[in-house]
Structures are given as C-alpha cells and as structure tokens.
Amino acid sequence: MPPLGPTARRVLGLPDPGDWERKKQRKRAKQGLAPQSAVPQPAVNPWETAAQQLLQQRTAPTAPAPALDTRPAAEHAAPWATVEERSGSAFARRFGRGVLWTLVAAFALLGAKSVLIPKKAPDPVESAAPAQPGPAYPADEAQAVASRYARAYLSWDEATPETRAALLAAVMPDGADTKAGWDGKGKQDVLAVEPGTVTPAAQNQARVRVDVLVRPAGPAAPPKPGAPPAPTLPAHWLGLDVPVVQAGGRVVVTGPPGIVGVPKTGPKAPELAGPEADSAFGEQTAETVTKFFTAYAAGDTEAVTAPGASVPPLPAGVSLVDVASWTADKGSGADRSGTARVRWQIGGAQLEQTYRVELTRVASADAQRWQVAAVHGGTA
Template sequence: MIGLPDPGDWEARKQRRAKKKAKATGAAGAAASPGAVPPQMTNPWETAARQLQEQRTDPAAVSAARPATTPEPSTAGPAAAPWAVVDEHSGAAFARRFGRGVLWALVGALALLGAKSVLVPKKAPAPAQQAAPAQSGPAYPADEARAVAARYARAYLAWDEKTPETRAAMLATVLPEGADTAAGWDGHGRQDVLAVEPGTVTPAAQRQARVRVDVLVRTPAPAAPPKPGTPAAPAPPAYWVGLDVPVVQAGGRVVISGPPGMVGVPASGPAAPELDGPQADAPFSDQTTETVKQFFTAYAAGQTETVTAPGAVVPPLPSGIALVAVESWTADQGGGADRTGTARVTWQLGGAHLEQSYRVRLTRVVAASAQRWQVAAVLGGTTT
C-alpha cells in the first residue's frame, strides 16, 4: 500500500516551502521526545510531509528514535520521492484487481451489445394469431326445438282431404306469422300419424337448428278402387318416416324456418359390443329360484306387497298380463345381505307369449330366529 495518500499539487508546493525551513527546525524535531505532542497544523498532510523531509535530512536522528527492529529506508541513488510504496501480500490486492477485471468485462459486454443493436437491428416480432373468440350467449333451447319440431311433424304428415282446415290450424301454431299453412300439400288423399319421436338437434348459424324427427305413419286403403290404367303402388299399413325440420329462434320462441325434408330410416342399428356379464352363483340361484317365481306370479296378479321386502315399493303390472313361466333365474356371484341376478320371464298378453328379461335385487329379511330372501327391487332389461 502507499504509505500516505497523494496530497495533491498544493501539498507539493507546501513541501518545497517546508524544505527551506528544514535546517532550522531539524535539530529541534530530532531532539523532541517521542511522547511530545506536535504543534497544531492547519493541514494534516503538511505534518506528514515535514516528517518525511526530516527523515531524509537527518536519518541518524530518526534511527535513534525508531525501534531497533524497524529497517531504515534507503536514501541511496537519486532523490527519493516523499512517499514510499509498500507491496501488499494480503487478499485485498487480489480482490481489488479481480473487481477491476469484472468491471472491465461488464463494460466490454455492454459495448458489444450496443454495437450489435446498431449493426443488427432487432426484428419486430410477428403478430400473434388471435384465438377465435369463444361463442357467447345462452345455449340453444334444444328441448323447445324438439317440442316444436315434433308438433310440426305430426301436423305436416297427417292430412285428410275432407278436413283440410284441421291440418292448417295445427301448422299455424308453429309457423311464423303469415306463412303458408298448406306447407306444400295439394289437398288430396289421407294419411294418419301414429307416433312421433324427436331426436338430435343440430344448432347452426343465426340461431338456426336442424331437428331430426322420426314419424310412424299409416296410409288407409282407398275407399274405391283406382281408375283403370292407373295402378296404385302398394303401401305398407304403417312405416317410419324420417323428417329433418329446420327451426329458428326468434322473439324468444322457436318457430319453423322453412319446409322440411324427408329422409330414410336405417333398417337396423349398428352391431352391439360384446359385454362381460357377471359370473353366476349356482348354489344361491337354486336356493332362491322359488322366491323369484312367487314374486313374478304376484307381480302379474297385482299383489306385490306380500312378496317384497319391508319398505320396498314395486308397482304391479297392469291387468290383462299373465305369467306363463320363469324361464331362468341366475344369481350373480357375491355376498352379504343384498344379492342381484337376472331372470328371463314369459308373459301372456294380447293373445301371444312374450319373453322378457329383468334384473332382480334380493335382500335377506331376519325375523326372530328365522330368515328368508325377498325381492327389494326389479328393473327391466339386462343392464348390470
């Protein structure tokens, strides 16, 4: 480290003035005791310069005042500077040099970045593609659309040339005001609608939608034979007709927006997937077969209260249905107080036999020291 910091030019001028007075004051300074208090200086750097000048002028006096172990500075050679440079051997010098290196490296990096921004202008980012705004507003009234389309299909496909006003009045309730209530009918013939089944609603733009409706119609036989030379095409007594009905929501209601189109009805459904059924419990099936038979006999007779578990509610079948036989009863594997199984039952109704399937749930009823199985619920079909 530097023995004393550089006092500046003004200190150098004061040192030169101090050299002129050195001879007069040198002896007094050397003879002064080490513990004497130096006179008050106007500037602390003048005192430091004066002491160094005294060391240069009279090294013997200074040597006598210093401890014996302190080496004397060399005065050989040209005139030495008033400040002595002492090498640092601690980590402070390394830390200072390292900090200066980091600072210069940062300055260089900033300079390179500035030059790059000038020589290679940054490209403007491409505008991001805006996502399509989500459709807002209330959902389409599908239930109302099905109801309106079903009413329209029933009126549209039912006509009688003897009472054309009936069809027109029914169509007017679902058509826009002022629409043609003939709806494409020429006013001849007769056709009856037996059933209407509304299906899928497909919404479209401008609050429109297309409703699929299946209609079961029947064309009665003509009252008189057709004229000679015009054979009538045979028509089935009843058949299904598909109808695509266009609707639109307007004024808070759904109305018919245009003429419909007849479409075909598939002759069969798609192939059903293979479903894994439950494993059978043969011993339990044999144990409860009589219980299941008694239930279905009472089920057809309208007396389910006597064969159902306490608290169970199983409405009886309507009159005119008689049990022919419980074809099979298979209980599922399981345990506990509730068990389920599948029953295949043949009924007699309408002069015919009809086989059906049921899922039956049994529950164990304990009374005193006895217990038995009774029906707690019955559901049609084989869905597990």
C-alpha cells in the same frame, strides 16, 4: 564558593548583579506592576546559580529515570463516556441495511435482464381476448316446434283441409303458405312423433330431426288403368328434417321440410360379459323368485318383498306363464343379485322378457329367508 569580584566578572564577561536587578525593575514598571519592596535583597548572579546547580548534579548520585506510563491508552481518562449499544437497535440497523442492499441488487438484476433479454413482443393472436360463448340454442323449444309441425305436416284429410292449415299456421311465420306443398288429396294419420337431434346453423337457424310413425288410409299410389288396386301400406316410421329459426323470442319453421330414411337396423352391439353364475345359490332361491313374479302379476307384492321395499304391481291384463330361467350372480353377503327370464300372457299372446332381481336376506327370531328388494327390466 566566594562571589566573584568586579575584575573577575569583567574578565568573564558577566554582568553586574545590580544591573540585573535594575532590568527587572524596569520590566515590571513597563508591565504596570508595582515595584518590589525596597528592602535590600542580596544580589543574585544567575550565572553563579547555574554553576552551583551544575556542580551539584555532577557530585550527586545519579537518580533513577522516571518510569514510563505503560498503561494502554484505553485506561487513560477520556473526555467522553462510552455507552454500550443495545442488541435490538444493532439488529434493526443491520436488518435495514440488508433490506436496502437486497432492493439495490434486485433492481440491478432487473435492469440487466431488460438489457440482456429484451421483452418479447406479444403475439396478436395470443393477446386477443377470448371470444365469449353465445347463449346455447333453445334445443327444447326447437324440438317441440318441429314435433308439432311434423304431426300437422304429415296428417291430411281431403275432406277437412282447413284442419291441417290451422295446425301449421301456429308454428310457421305470419303470412306463410299453410298448404306446405300438399295438393289437397288423400288421407293419412300420424300415430307417434319422436324428436331427435338439433343441429344449429348460421343466423340462428337449426335443423331438427323428427321420426314420425304414419298410417296411410289408402293405397300408396293411384291404381293404373286395368290393374288391380295397390294394397294399403301398413304403419311405418319415416324421418323428417325440419328447418327452424329463432326470431322475435320464438322458434318457428322457416320452410318445407325433407323426408329422410330411417335405418332398418341398429348398429352392432358390443359383446358384453355377463356376471359369473352361482348355481348353488340359484337353486336355493329359485322358489323365492317364482313366488315373487306370480304375486307381481297378481297385483300383490307386499307379502313377497323385503321390509321397506317398494315394488308397484303390474297392470291388469298381464298374467304369469312361467319363469323360464333364473341365474344367480356369484357373490356373498346379505345382498345378492340375479337375472330372470319370464314369460307373460298379454293381449292374447305370450311375451318373454328379462329382469334383474335384487335379493336381501331377512332374519327373524327363529329363521331367516331371502326376499326381493328390487326388480328392474333388462340386463343393465
């Protein structure tokens, strides 16, 4: 396309090519740039250049549109590097979060419980500290002191009153009356003393039951005028309640005791079922049991007892009358038991007693036999 003349440019309103070049030179001068080479350049009309490019685009074949980048954003280069987190640190972080939230939930529940269910006021009776048990009462010492006192208290002889007073003073408080209610007459002996129950009371006091066997030396009461003398009472038991107190590290009698009755009979015993008898075994071992009790009274039990058994012989003055009965218990094995009723001659009289006998089977090279392993008095 030929360049436009001056008339065409004025008609179209286009600037002169030289004006355009001069504007470029002035702009470079203002920016402090060196002016372009003075070599004459062909004048370029920007409007003509734009018209030529537009004509080329209309005549040229249409170029395909640039393909869009369909790669995911993760494939594009990122300005940072991704580091994979280790499983241990991830578990520790999750565990820490779990513990923290558990504590938060627990405190929340406790707070809600204190609001919804207020704490019950403690019962003054339940909150009181349990009472500490005090030391046990010295029962053995109380029995010993009461027994000594009972023996001295119920023993008297008008010929030697000082003997009784000295014995009482040893177990009574200092300065106490050692006559202890005795009028100084008569005579009585104490044959046996048996201490019994100790019943503690207030202020370190106690009551001790003592059974005493006494034998009066004279009549129970003075004879009436004109009447025959009363017979002398035989030895008999009587009960005594002795008051004692613990003071100064000792137990002493606090005052006169009281005589109480003694039961004439014991309580009714329960009916006890005995073992079932084995008559055949009883007949088989009857001679063994008779030989044992004969040697038992004679003082030589070694030959009739099993090896290793220890059965001390009876004391002198006891001899066997007979074995009244022997009943073997039903059972089996090498160890058997039974009950024997034996009559002894002792003190000029016959006395029947009961024994529990334990037998064991002893075997030798050519035979076996039953021998006594132990013997106990009574049926228990």
